[in-house]
Amino acid sequence: GWLWRQTYNAAGALQTDKLIQPSYTAAFAFVNPFTLDQNNNNSIMYFAQGDSVLRSNNVDAATPTWSTMTHARTGGFVSALTTSKTPANILFVGGSNGKILKITGANTGDTDSTDISTGKGLPGGAYVSSIAVDPTNANNILVTFSNYEIKSIWSSDNGGSTWSDVSGNLEQNPDGTGNGPSTRWITAVTVSGQTTFYVATSTGLYSTSTLSGTSTVWAQEGSATIGNVVSTMVKSRDSDGLVVVGTHGAGVYSAIQTVVSVEDELGIPNNYTLSQNYPNPFNPSTKINFSLPQTGNVKLILYDALGRKVKDIVNREFSAGNHSVNFNAASLSSGVYFYRIEAGKFVQSKKMILLR
Numbered sequence: 001g002w003l004w005r006q007t008y009n010a011a012g013a014l015q016t017d018k019l020i021q022p023s024y025t026a027a028f029a030f031v032n033p034f035t036l037d038q039n040n041n042n043s044i045m046y047f048a049q050g051d052s053v054l055r056s057n058n059v060d061a062a063t064p065t066w067s068t069m070t071h072a073r074t075g076g077f078v079s080a081l082t083t084s085k086t087p088a089n090i091l092f093v094g095g096s097n098g099k100i101l102k103i104t105g106a107n108t109g110d111t112d113s114t115d116i117s118t119g120k121g122l123p124g125g126a127y128v129s130s131i132a133v134d135p136t137n138a139n140n141i142l143v144t145f146s147n148y149e150i151k152s153i154w155s156s157d158n159g160g161s162t163w164s165d166v167s168g169n170l171e172q173n174p175d176g177t178g179n180g181p182s183t184r185w186i187t188a189v190t191v192s193g194q195t196t197f198y199v200a201t202s203t204g205l206y207s208t209s210t211l212s213g214t215s216t217v218w219a220q221e222g223s224a225t226i227g228n229v230v231s232t233m234v235k236s237r238d239s240d241g242l243v244v245v246g247t248h249g250a251g252v253y254s255a256i257q258t259v260v261s262v263e264d265e266l267g268i269p270n271n272y273t274l275s276q277n278y279p280n281p282f283n284p285s286t287k288i289n290f291s292l293p294q295t296g297n298v299k300l301i302l303y304d305a306l307g308r309k310v311k312d313i314v315n316r317e318f319s320a321g322n323h324s325v326n327f328n329a330a331s332l333s334s335g336v337y338f339y340r341i342e343a344g345k346f347v348q349s350k351k352m353i354l355l356r
Contacts, residue, residue: 033078037107038085038135044107046091048078053093057107069106071113074099082131084138092141094128100143102160116160123150123176130185135238142166144183144199151176152183153199155211168216170199170206189236189243191257198243200231205245205253210316219312224304226253255331258311268320269293272346277327277339281355284330288313290341294320299342302327303349305335313339329354 036059037044045059046069053072056064072078074095083106084090091106093113100117126145134140139159145152153167172178181201188197198207199218204226206218222245230248237243241257269291277286288300300313313327329337334356340349 033081035081035083035091037089038083039088040107046081046083046106048081051075051077051095053078053081053091055106067110069103070110072101072103072106074101080128080131080143082133084133085135087138090133090138092131092133094131094143096127098122098124098126098128098145100128100131100160114160116156120160120163122154122163123147126150129183132186132188134188136190142186142188142197144186146182146184148180148182149177152180153186153216164211164213166211166213166216168208168212168214168218170201170218174214184231185233185235187234187236187243189241189257190238191241196257198234198236198245200234200245202230203228205231205234207311208315209312217312217315219315220309221311222253222255223310224308226250258328258331269322272343272348274341274348274350276350277352281353282329283355284332285326285328286352288325288327288339289322290325290343291322292318292320292343294344296344298323299340300325301340301342303338303340305337307338310337318343 032048034045034047042060043058045056047054051073053069054066055069056066058064072093074093074097076095076097076099078093079096080094082092089105089107091103093101098117099115101113102116103111103113105111123145126147128143129146130144132142139157141156141160143154151165151167151171153170154163155166156163171180181203183199183201185200186197188195194209196207196209197211198205205221207221208216208218226245226247229250231245232248234243234245242254243257244252244254246252270293272293273291275289277288279286296317298318299315302310302313304310314325332354334354337352337354338349339352341347
């Protein structure tokens with residue numbers, strides 16, 4: 001239950017190492033969530049202490065002061081906390097009993113909360129393991145529940161008024177039962193206008209660029225590095241596309257989100273085609289052209305030289321026509337790769353060479 005603040009100088013050397021633990025006697029959970037205000041993260045911190053949430057408006061002070069937010073109690077241990085950026089000062093609180101609260105104007109006073117989970121179709125009594133909020137629009141929310149045998153990933157685009165199940169292929173059965181993994185943490189990173197969602201689970205890290213309800217397709221990331229190890233947390237940074245995942249006993253992994261830009265060109269072709277990427281060899285970007293005689297979902301999948309899946313380059317619907325995908329492989333190692341298109345019944349693969 002200890003909470004420390006460390007500061008470092010420009011050279012990366014530790015300058016201060018100070019205990020900022022609130023002097024309260026309430027019980028602590030084994031893991032105590034905390035979050036910094038996204039617009040004032042040097043001063044405002046929210047910290048879970050048992051079934052309560054404490055707030056400090058001067059956490060950067062020599063001796064921070066803390067106050068209890070009496071309306072932030074879910075009825076269970078507080079298991080997840082996050083704040084909004086736009087609009088500012090909205091706090092989301094998740095509990096070990098499945099309840100999710102929304103507190104507007106949480107940075108001052110002791111503001112009342114709104115229950116955005118009860119009666120909304122979310123799994124009752126489940127453990128809220130993480131909450132992610134779109135920094136550009138706080139109405140867009142993602143929530144994970146870590147229990148087995150339930151639908152584990154949910155999204156809302158209206159601030160929690162209604163929710164949609166986006167667990168997709170992570171569930172073995174439509175009702176959430178079966179051998180679907182336990183979902184521990186979720187985040188989203190937006191690079192050049194493209195958003196990719198990452199979820200850390202008991203069987204590794206997964207991602208998708210399209211949330212489409214129960215049809216959402218989550219692809220495994222780092223199958224040859226992270227593998228199927230329990231992944232407990234994943235965090236991301238929009239400024240440079242950095243994604244970092246922490247595992248249970250197998251280390252920490254990071255990568256830069258590759259940027260995929262799509263340019264649609266005029267003309268309706270008669271046949272499906274997949275062109276050779278250009279340039280080839282390339283470093284680090286290359287263009288992949290393909291043609292579709294009709295609208296449909298397209299998967300462009302990247303494999304390594306041993307035939308192991310590396311990632312989905314794209315997985316979404318395209319209109320009929322000629323399309324061009326710019327693929328950035330900055331996070332990959334030099335070598336031979338294969339890219340495969342799946343569009344309707346059309347399947348074809350070609351070789352590409354990344355040469356550093």
